[in-house]
Amino acid sequence: MAELPVVVVGAGPVGLAAAAHLVERGSTPLVLEAGEQAGAAVRQWHHVRLFSRWAELVDPAAERLLASTGWQAPDPDGHPTGQEWATRYLQPLAEVLGDRVRFGARVVGVARRGRDRVVDAGRDRVPLTVHLADERITARAVVDASGTWSGPNPLGGDGLPAIGERAAAARIGYRVPDLDDPAVRSRFAGERIAVAGSGHSALTALVAFAELAAAEPGTHVTWLLRRGRLGDTFGGGDADQLPARGALGRRAAAAVEAGHVRIVTGFRTRAVEAAADGLVLVADDGRRLDPVAEVVALTGFRPDLSWLSEVRLDLDPVLQAPRALAPLIDPNVHSCGTVSPHGARELTQPEPGVFLVGMKSYGRAPTFLAMTGYEQVRSVVAAIDGDQAAAGRVELVLPETGVCGGAGVFDDPAGAADGGCCGAPVEPVAVGVGRPQD
Template identity: 55%
Template sequence: MSEHPVVVIGAGPQGLAAAAHLVERGVDVVVVERGDGPASAVSEWGHVRLFSAWPELTDGAARRLLEPTGWVAPSSGYPTGAEWVNDYLAPLADALGERVRYATTVTGIARRGRDKVVDGGRRSQPFVVHTVDGVGMESRVLASAVIDASGTWGQSNPAGADGFPALGENQASESISYRIPDDVSALAGSHVAVVGAGHSAIHTVLRLSELARRSPGTKVTWMLRRGSAANVFGGGAGDELPERAALGSRARSVIDSGLVDLVTGFRVAEFRRDDGMLTVVAEDGREVSGIAHMFALTGFRPDAEMLRELRIDLDPTLDAVAGIASQIDPNIHSCGSVGATGARELAQPEQNFFIVGVKSYGRAPTFLAMTGYEQVRSVVAHLAGDHEAAARNELVLPDTGVCGGSGGFDDSSGSCCAAPSVLQIGLRPVAVG
């Protein structure tokens, strides 16, 4: 099948890095991106500043591809999403040239002439990647291998605590946002609520706290599902990413100052409307009323619909790649080091099909860009037949200083670190570092 290219789905940070590694190894590649430009998902949260520094946000093969064009790698500072795109991802896409196809949505992937059930001759057949372009034109691309780096953007979890929209959540959609806001000035003087415990929620709480500081009468309520805020504020001085530590410290400060009301153990069950305001009801019957707007920042989930005719193995709890799920499960881990990052752990029953990037983590809110870069380096080495390089682990992650995952959901201690083994890192996909 060497006459067919490797198809990479998604022109985000990991998809473009995968393409750079394939080009470096002399492998033909086609990148399909549903947005109109590179890293379209990142562009949608371009106002958010990352807590990873520039050296952690660029891939080695990508740098080697870019340097002959005169591009100089940013060496310091913490970019916003827009700066990440403008100063690195867009130039990388330009260097890849016509290999990247925009406004192209993948609707399905299969083996040529075989649905999911058929065994006979399956591995000898190329993949068929079904696509549709911006004007509705359908086409098919044959591929020797497929790397799914399509991410989870656009698949927000609901505010409802059981994974489905709470009662009345869909009807209240005009008053609920699922992304980090940019300009919040229109909310001045009103009651605004945030539900979520990750870094996207913290970003939003901090932005709203500044509004409350400037505009007396603005009320901010932060709702946590877990019974304690013990691990929400991060590892402080023990965090090896200083900007991530600062984010948690600032969040603790606005709580201590009274600018933000913190409510713990609040699992949203229902939204009610009363004179244009929202009342949010918890599973235990508690209510928070008079809310003008709610920000539901409870993470993302992957969409596997386009993979329905492939034989894939996803963890039933996280919807993550099964080979890495036990090492990233937030119910268990938050300390240690992530070891499962390579082609062996990411392998699927469907030979030469890989899910990488934040989508490989499923619902686990624990992803850094450098993790994805290591994934694609190993996967591409495997596809190129360099099994020694594929087996090598070149990833070194910064410690969080946090001990305890969401195993403390109902426990005021929030600790699960008797035998720490895996590092919980990063933030929700809206602001991957």
């Protein structure tokens, strides 16, 4: 099987980094991307500025590969938009990889050749088969870097769509809107808007909507939080080791302080009702909001595991992340601001040669950094190459968030939400100016 390619699913930042590491080690990658361009998902949030710097957004092996073409690295201290990340880095990287990247190639299944998931006999002696609609590709290993962008969580507070949510789909968005687009801006200007979610995407949207409210009279923004209090929602502020991430929280806090955003806490949406003047959101405790014209649901993402049904996976039952990784990233208990660097040891599955990396490896957990994915694929590719020493090394130090406290996803009457294992959460500081990020 050593002569077979390693199939990488997804030509996003982590998938292309995996391919660069494979090339550097003399292996043959084949990147299969469902979209028509490198970074297809990144291009869909093209208007959002990242809080990571260029220095943290370029994989070292990819940079070495690009350097051979004369590629000039951007200013390491700059913060690109999604569009800049895609056009200045991901697209050139895909081009240098050449025909080792195939676009318009949607993977619909992965299996062990000639064996479904029930069969034990000879399983470790035959290759994997990667299924496209009308093609089968034999592979030495499969690195799933397909991400979670195609699986946004619903507005409903129990993980399933709220009553009436699907019927109201024309007025509910699940992405950060581009308010620099005149058509999009005119849709929201002067309207009542509800934003649901507490992560970085929600903060980014709130900052943008607050600026719209300041410029367009009649624009009202209601921020829906499932948790019962703000707590550490605004992040770590000046204590965040990614300064732009801390600045995002400060800008969101400033928008609230300025009166541009009204906060409703403990609101877990049960139903969406159509009204003459918009949509009425109903909470599971019976509260009803005033009608809004639009809802922006930024409640996270979840992985699509359907096309991995015939390979053997060991996933955490809560997060749908690799079982060994889950305790490091579980938002119910994870605290102290950072995730330990990890790699092949935590990502190895019962199915030999199958790895989930990047956002896909986090399952439903939030706050993934590109450099986490780059460290993952460095280690995974080393393991595929048989270099267990390199696979086991830690070659990354992650920046801390400055936030310390678990149980942020739901009120914990025992007090975990008030500081977890590390003391009180960081209080928001409603000053300062930063960049809109995700």
